[in-house]
Amino acid sequence: MKCNLLITSINPGVGKTTFTLALALKLNSKGYKIGYFKPICDNYDYTDSADAKELLHMDEDLKTICPTTVTPFEYDMPDEQVEQIKTDIMDAYNRIRPNYDFLIIEISRKAAYLAYLNLSAKYLAKMLNAKVLILTEGRDVEDADRFIFGLNYFTAADVEVVGGVMTLVPQEMLEHFKTVVIPKLQNVHKLNILGLVPSQGSIAAPTVEEICSKLNARVLAGKSYLDNLVENYQVGAMSPEIALKYLRRVTRKAVITGGDRHQLVIAALETDTSVIILTGSILPPAAVLSKAEEKGVPILLTASDTYSTVRALTDQPIYGKLYLKQTDKIDAWNEIFETVDYKKIIELLEC
Amino acid sequence: MTEQIEPDLSVFFTAKSVAIVGASNQFGKVGYDVVHNLAQFGYPGEIIPINPKSKEIQGYKAYKALTDYPGEIELVFISIPSKYIINVIEEMGQLGIMHVVIISAGFRETGSKGARLEQELGEKLKHYGIRAVGPNVVGLVDTHTPLNGSFAARMPIKGNLGFISQSGALITGILDWSLAEGMGFSKFVSLGNKLDLDEVDFVRYLSQDEHTHAILAYLESITYGDKFIEISRQVSQSKPIIVIKSGSSKAGARAASSHTGSMSGADTAYDAAFEKAGVIRARSVEELFDTATAFSTMPLPRGPRLCIITNAGGPGIIATDAAEFAGLELCVLAADTIEYLQSELPAAASTINPIDVLGTGAEREYGLTLNAVLADDNVDMVLVITTPQGMSEPVKVAHKIIELHQQYPDKPIAASYMGGVDLAEGTSILKKNGIPTFAFPERGITSLLGLWKYAKIKQDMSKRLLEPEQFEANKDEVLEIFDSVINKGRVTLLGSEAIAVARAYGILAPDTRTAFSITEALRHAEAIGYPIVMKISSPDIIHKSDIGGIAINVKTEEEVRQQFTKMMNAGRQNYPQAAVMGVDIQEMSKVGRELILGVSEDPQFGHMIMIGSGGIYANYQKDVSFGITPINKIEATTMLERTRIHKILQGVRGEAPSDIERTINTLQRVSQLVTDFPEILEMDINPLFVFDENQGINAVDVKITLDRTKILKRQEEEIS
Structure with a gap:
């Protein structure tokens, strides 16, 4: 039995959606049956879910793939509505979960999103029986701090973190991260670094x-x-x-x-x-x-x-979506997964 | 399409049968004019009008389509709306007609839709191997055949100047003017959009045309710059090429680019390219034709030494000024010439160049003076100035000039007949007899200067054509660095990488290493040895010193720590979007004279190399000279000699001379580097420290930008 995998980040803008879809695609290609689930959307256009449905050939309707929407403009919603959202999420989850080996769950924006309504990543991870993968940028050594912060945040809430992946790492910094930063994260802070994704323009373009x-x-x-x-x-x-x-x-x-x-x-x-x-x-x-x-x-x-x-x-960078026709991008991602230890991710999802 | 095999363009000028698609009986239509011009100006071949609606056009039997004509058609003129032209080309292809002049407009000059139509047209032409002039042209004219396949209103006088023009309107204007001036042409070619044939093809063709003695061109852009240089270098050894390239001012460049959609900003590139190609550049239409006139009839001078004969002081001085500014020399007459002139001319006459025969000077004075100076070995060319004065005999003097030119056919003569009504007859006689004659002396100087420029081009070209020396270089190392940079997703090299490239080509440069952290910086500093130089390392920051990104003479660990932190913070603050990698740690250099050495790939002509005064004020001093690579030692030396700093390098005010030899050598090495690696788009060495004679140079800061597409292409080729 596998737990689900919840993918989140401390900061937005790390290429989360593309990474999530690309990981799902990769695992599908390796023979796993993976579903995409986004419990809460942050807008009403459902493009991410629609892309996922198309890319992963999912049969479920969009309302099941992303059952609820909470925008940043409704923090004053009544408690009953919050409860209803949780119910809707669970209903959808129960419909979708049996169809797959496990789900990859994407969190809107960042880990702390909707914490005020008790709907942030750590609550959802618990609710949806998921282990967490943290993404962070790797542009700067300070990003290592964000990993530690994320790790502590989830473990304090009793949510298991499978590890972290650094994205957008400048090629020149790869060596430095590999030899200096990552060993310390693994050995001292006990965080599995499951991938170091080099910055490659075409991925998020x-x-x-x-x-x-x-x-x-x-x-x-x-x-x-x-x-x-x-x-x-x-x-x-x-x-x-x-x-x-x-x-x-x-x-x-x-x-x-x-x-x-x-x-x-x-x-x-x-x-x-x-x-x-x-x-x-x-x-x-x-x-x-x-x-x-x-x-x-x-x-x-x-x-x-x-x-x-x-x-x-x-101001609000446009992250290019992953389309099936964009073979360039899919190729680029495939190349990148050479650097991501997806086998280890699968292993760690064992419940 | 110059990449195809050298086309035979003679059919365009000597075709035995021409069809006019869109021929018309209606006065005012282009299709009317073309038929009319062919007919009225004596075209000896078959005229075949094509028009689906008329049986007869201007007295010639008309055909509905090319396919309806039973005989052979060699050349087709097209003047129908743009969208129907592809069908005509298709028909031509089927019939095996290989030459076409597309007069019609409505293509790329109209916007993206027209551009697409032109692309399709180009593919169709290529498919059948049909050679085309145009579209969007006035047409072309050959005065010797004669063939006037244009909608210009007149026929030029038969002569020996070939004129290629990117502007059709200029052709009609020049043609009309030349009739009044009595200037003759062999051929007129309107280039238009240059979809297939361009200036290179016609320069090459005119070089082999026996009726053409000099090639003139008006160009707004050059399509294949490298080919243009290559062909012109060959052609200019046998025939002069004089080009007016418009768009050299800032506003002019703007106008030219909006007209043609091509880069026309880098006027320096055109200067350098024309020099390399042996092309004489005219700065105005007047200069173009004043220069060309002399080539029609005059021999080339042996040297730049000019003698001026005048009957008035003022015009003589004006001519002297003009000659000196233009780069001609006022000759020193031989002693016996002066002696002779003193004995024959009135005492008040000046017998020293410029020679003033005084207002009383008439046929006798002009005759004996001209005769004496033409015989003088110190004289390479002569300008004769005549102003209307009481005793002047302009007509007789004209005949004398003509007679003496026949006696001394090896020395060029130009005349300035300063005046209008009184000198009209003399002027006309001179022009008819091939003496370049102008109302004002400066134009006479321009005309003679053109001859000298060309004589010099012929003299120097053999030296300039010598293959550049090849220095030993580590190409593999450069290749490896370039590949690694591109694979890391960058196109600009870090300082340490650029320095390594320079060193691989034997360009002396200091040991430079990039550090990503303070710990690394300290390690590098230790290895290189204090004191060191520190520079911020980022592919995105060009002017490092502006943000405090350079520190020299860093002596201690403590300073390294402070500078590292300061630079990284400044980099991130000033360029929040930039990738600030770290800091370059560099061996400290002693200070020399600061030069700049750069290369930029010009979209038309390829790598343009530059040397001049360097340092942080380089952009403002503008003391630089340019060349087109590859350059040999002679070209490199000429480039350096042309800068102002060259004088200082030679040693002034008691200072020791600098290592000019090594500077020239470095210029050649950079030329070799960019020739070996066409993927280098930009390279800058600034400053290039030049030390005292025999002490060498040091390239302390090197920047290189690469062409990603070219490298990826090469990598692909290597794999396959």
Whole structure:
């Protein structure tokens, strides 16, 4: 008998959803029958659950995969409603659980989400008979602190932590983490580090199409290339003479600039660019659009100014979803699971 | 499409039969003009109008389609709406007609839809191997066949200048002007969108055309820069190429890029490329034609020594100024020439260059003076200035100039007939007889200067064409570093990696190691030995010193700890999004003269290499000179000599001279590095410390940015 696996993080923005789905896919491919369950959604669009349903070929309806929604705008809900939510979760859980070897349960946002309503990760883990896997970024040695904090938080509540996975680790830091940080986490703090996922842009990168819909932008050129992945953002504010030097330092990027800066757009088209976002509703000359078409780079036009556009894109980063057609991304994930000890995860789930 | 085999373009100018798809009886339509021009300007071949609605066009039997014509068609002109053109090409393919001039517009110049249509058209042409001029052109003209396949209103005078233009309107304007000026052309080619044939193809073609003595071009962009250089280097050894490249000012570049959608900002790249290619660059249309005029009729000078003959002081001085600014030398006449002139000219005349025959100077004075200076070995070329004065004999003087030019055909002569009405006849006689003649002396200088520039290009080209020396280098190490950087998801090298690359190519640089923590930093410092230099290490931070990211002369462990913490905090505060990896620990260098040495891949011409005054003010001093790689020792030396700092390196104010030899050597090594590794997009060594003679150099800060796509492509090729 296996316990379920609950995946959470101390901070949001560590690539949790993609990691969760990719892990489920990987385990499915290894012959396990894995279901995805998200007890509480934090919005009403159910995209994560819909993606999971599609990717994992789940028969259950979305209301079973994600039975309840609690947004951050209803912390004042009456106690009865909280109870009802718990009941709904349990009902759905009981329907879905028998269909799988075990469930991978994703927690919205971060471990502490809805703690105020007693619906945070540790309560849900207990309720749903799950052991916990903690994700944290590995950009900085301070992230090790977050692991320890998470480990203590769950164990104090009597919830078993199977281990942790570090994501988004800069390639240069891998060696340092492997040789210095991780041994100490394992030996001194007794936390199993089950994976060290190197930072690889293509994993979390959104497509041009995702960016376009977020910005409500108009596609002026390159309609056939909306699948391009965007890994970086760069504002085109430099003078055209030196633009190439700067633009070349950033790859697979969205270049955000004013529609009247067409020399900059042309320079960007000479570099590794996934999309050009023109702001202020200023149309560029026809020859520039032709060039973009030839280079296979979409040009988007938005009415808002450059500053607001950048904020819209970066304040709440867009994490690219995992689609079946995006073989690039799935390949990237498969490669990454070479570094994640999924066998050990399975082993530790034994109840 | 210059990657294809060298095409035979002669059919475009000498076809025996031409079809005009879209031929029309309606005055004002392009299809009318093309038929009309072919007919009225004496095209000797078959004219075949194609129009589904007419039986006869301008007196010629018309056909509904190309397929309806029973005979052979060699060349097709198309002037129908853009969306129908692909069908015509298909028909041509079926019939085996291999040459087309697509006059119609409505393609990439109209936006992304037009661009897609043009892509499809390109694929169709490629499929059948059909060679095309255009689309979006005025057409082309050959004055010798004659074949006027254009919608220009007139026919140029028969001559020996070939003119290629990316602007169709410029062709019609120049054509009209040239008729008034009496200037002759061999061919006019309008390039338009350059979907297939471009400037390189026509430069190559005109180089082999017996009717063309000089190749002129108006260009807004160059499609295949490397090919352009390669071909022009060959061609310029036998025929001069004079190019006006527009868009050299900032606003001009903006206009050109909006017109063509191509990068036109890096004007320095064009200068460097034209120099490498042996192309003479004209800065204005006037300069283009003033230069070209001389090539029509004049020989090349042996040297830059100019003699000016004038009948007025002022114009003589103006010409002298212009000559010196332009880089010509005012010759020193031989003693016996001066003596002779003194004996023959009035006492008040100046017999020292510029020679002033005075206002009284007439046929006799001009004649004996010109005769004497043309015979003088110290004179390579002559400018004759005439102003209308009481005793001037402009017509007689003109005849004298013509006569003496025939006697001394090896020395170029230009004339400045300063005036309008009174000198009109003399001017006209001179022009008709091939003496480049202008109203003002500066233009005469421009004209002679062009000849000298070309003479010099021919003289120097053999040295410039020498293969660059190959230095011993560790290519594998560089390859390994580049692969590892790309596999780590970066395109910029850390300082320590870039230095290792430089060292692999024998470029002297200090021992540099990256530390991710203070513990590591202390270990590296210990190994290198105090004092050390510390630099923040991040692929995202370009100007390290601006945020306190550089510390020199760090002497103790305590200082290492303090600096490490300070730099990491500053990096994160100033660049919250940047990946701040750690700190580079570097061997301390003694200070030398600060130079900058850089390479940037120009989208058109490939690697552009640069050297000049360096340090943190490099961007503001703008004392740099450029070249296109690969460069040999002669080119490297010329580059360095052209900078202002070169003078200082030679030793001024009693200072010891610097190690110029090693600096030039380093320039060559960098050239070899980027030639071996086309994936290097940018490389900067700043500062490059240059020490006293024989003391060498030290590349203390090296930055390299790579082209991810090129490396991935290479890796794939290696695997397969």
